[in-house]
Amino acid sequence: EAEVAQSPRYKITEKSQAVAFWCDPISGHATLYWYRQILGQGPELLVQFQDESVVDDSQLPKDRFSAERLKGVDSTLKIQPAELGDSAMYLCASSFSLGVRTEAFFGQGTRLTVV
């Protein structure tokens, strides 16, 4: 069964350092999402792509976070510089099309710890 691939699974970084996460969505899925999940809370949408275009990045802290999906396939989320409050699970998801009748498939996530 096709899966959303994310790497790394775990990342420990020092504050003020740069960190990057990678996501490979299910083949053919045009919509890609990045979520952040703080322990004990539900996932929060950071950015949503339709192909290579950003559809929604209203919750992305743009002073330190950036996301790209250059060829409309895989995607990278970057944090620079990392802060202690960025410690969280970062989840990537993809769906076939931009529409309400299609479910999103999530990856296993990247657990980030900033020390």
Place this chain on the structure above:
Amino acid sequence: DAKTTQPPSMDCAEGRAANLPCNHSTISGNEYVYWYRQIHSQGPQYIIHGLKNNETNEMASLIITEDRKSSTLILPHATLRDTAVYYCIAATGGSNYKLTFGKGTLLTVNP
């Protein structure tokens, strides 16, 4: 998107039906009700969704009230592996489609 309200936690005995309620009293006519679950340390998993008719698949059944202000997710024969946080989400379609997660319900299935 409409706000949803769920109890923070529920318990269920293994083999019994688990009925998880969700209130979405401000849901609009074009919003679907989605259910996802998240097992510890994994990404969320899609379960089922519906607009106004009851829906059933291999995982669960979704019962939506006639006025669409609330719904119930039913796991007919809960197992220990169904222990997870269950999220009820109201989502519109089109270019603004996105899943907004709340805190969900922690369902604990007990032996």
